[in-house]
Structure formats: structure tokens, C-alpha cells
Amino acid sequence: MGYDFFDELSNTITRTSKDLSKRAGQIYEAQKIRNRLAGEEHMVEKLKADMGNLLYQRYKDGGEIDEELKVICEEIDQHMQIIAGYRDAAAEIKGRKICPACEKAVDRSVSFCPYCGAPCPTPEPEKAEGEVVDTEGNPCDCGSDEPAEEAGEPETAGEEAVSEETEQPAETAADESVEQEIPKPVEEEVKSE
Template sequence: MDFFDKLGNTISAAGKTGLSKAKEIKDTARITLDIQEREGAIRKLYQDLGQAYYQAHKDDENPEYEQIAEIRAAFEEIGELKSAKDDIRGIRRCPECGGAVADSANFCSNCGAKCEKPEPEVYEGEVVDSEEEAAEETTETEAETDAEDAPVAEEAFEDEDKIEE
């Protein structure tokens, strides 16, 4: 029986050690999660603080931090990309609420505001259909310039002939 008592005591001690280790792991895991939760809250507060600072100083001519100008540039790029996406989709934005409006619509379906159709851009220069035509026009322009300069050069040669005689 002595053997079974020792075995029982050993198993009991191992069980107690295992339980204490499990409790230790549980407690450290809980504390680790609490730490991560608080670190996440701090990151959120930093983000909110940075956003509030940006909102307060975004219109400054000489901002204290260069990141403000970088954020401004990023917002402009996002606006251009959104506009390009809207052009592809055939929509425009309501000037009142910013909602999507079909190019053919006269009023916003979200707020009912009148949405003026933008005037098409008019290009006042000459339209060139291809690179070859552009190259031909450049060559023609250069030839015309050379032709205009040619009589002047011929007159210069005539003047030199008169001097030599």
C-alpha cells in the first residue's frame, strides 16, 4: 500500500502544480489582454488627438508639422480619384448633400436640390487626331518657317556678290 500512497501523493502534487500553472497562465493571459486593450485605447486617443489637431490647423499657411501638408495633398488626390471614378460610372455629385446623381438627372434623389449640368469644356486650340498628324504639322510649320527665312538669306548672298564685284 505504501507504493499506492506515494503514487497518489505524487499525482496529487502534480495536479496541484498543474492547477497553479494553469491559474498562472490564465491570470497572465488576462493581464496581457488588459494591456493590449489599454494600448489600443491609447492608439485611438492618439489618432483622435492628431485628427483634432489637423482639423484645427489644416488651413494654416505655414503649418508647424509637415504631415499637415502631406495629409492635405492626400485628400486632394483622393478627391481627384473619386472624381475620376464618378466620371467612369457616369455620375456626378450633388452640390448640397454630396450624394450621387446620374449625369442625366436635373435634381438630386437624396435631397431634391437642383443639380446643374456642368458645361462641357471647350478646347480653343487645334485638335490633333494622332501623333503622325502632329509630326506632319510640326514638319509643315518648320518648312514654312524655313521658307520665310530663305529670301532673307538669298538677299544676303546677293549683297555679298555686289560687294565682291
């Protein structure tokens, strides 16, 4: 009786291990097929991307492309300009500039790119909106070479009041936008909890 029990147990273990081995082989084969499938799908996506890059390059070179593709290429150009603006802003924060040829960040003081050797002009600092630039020492644009006080055109009190009234809403709007952008200090957040 004990002998039959152990024989039956041994046969059950053998069948189970053969079943598990067979299932493991099936799982392994299925995984190999899935990996090959994923590799082929990846290759198709890469070829599609290469085809798109060729079409975009043809568009940039001025070649003939369909109108639908031209619209997509124009949209790509818009996004590329936005990306360039973001790169310039990031480089500006770090005190660097972007090489126009290889698009790598280089030190602001260099005249030539250390990576590709292309000339790297230093971008002109942008003037903030509303900032008045004094041209040749003449603060007014009245056509006279003399400053406003010397030209015999003193400002009247009414003109000062009007200019203050027109400037005040712009300053208030600017102050409100700055306040909205500034995050709360950490201390205030802790106190509110």
C-alpha cells in the same frame, strides 16, 4: 508503494494546474492592460486627428495659422482636388455626376441632388486635345466670315504637305502610347507558354 505513486501524481497535477491557473490569470491581466493601453493610444490618435481637422477648417475659413501648417494645408488641398478628380472620373464611367454640396454620386440627368437638395449642374463634356471645334460654320480663323474656299484663299500643295508632316509625328506618338496601354490578348499569352 502504489499509494505513494498516485499521491505524488495527484500532488504534481494539482501543483501544475495551480501554476497554469496562475499563469492564465497573469496572461489575462496582461491582455486587459494591453487592451486599455491600445484604447488610450487610439483615443490620443483620434484627438490628434480632430485637432488637425480643426486647424484645417480654420485654414479653409481664412483664419490665422502658422506658416508650416499652412504649407501642410495647401498640400491637403492639392490631394483633395486629385480625389475630386478621381471621384468625377469614377462617376463619369458609371454615367453619374458628383453633387457639389454633399459629394454623393447622383444620376447625370438630375438638376437637384436627391440627398441634400442642392443644385447639381451637369458638367460640360471636355474636348479632347487636338480636337478642332467649328465655331459658327467658319473652319478657319482668318478673320473672314466666308469659308476658306469662298474667300479666294485656296490651299496650295506645299501647305498641305507641311500640315501632313507636322500632324504625322503626333499621330505616330499617339498610336504608340495606345499600343503600350493595350494588354496582350489572352490567346497570345497562352500560345507563348
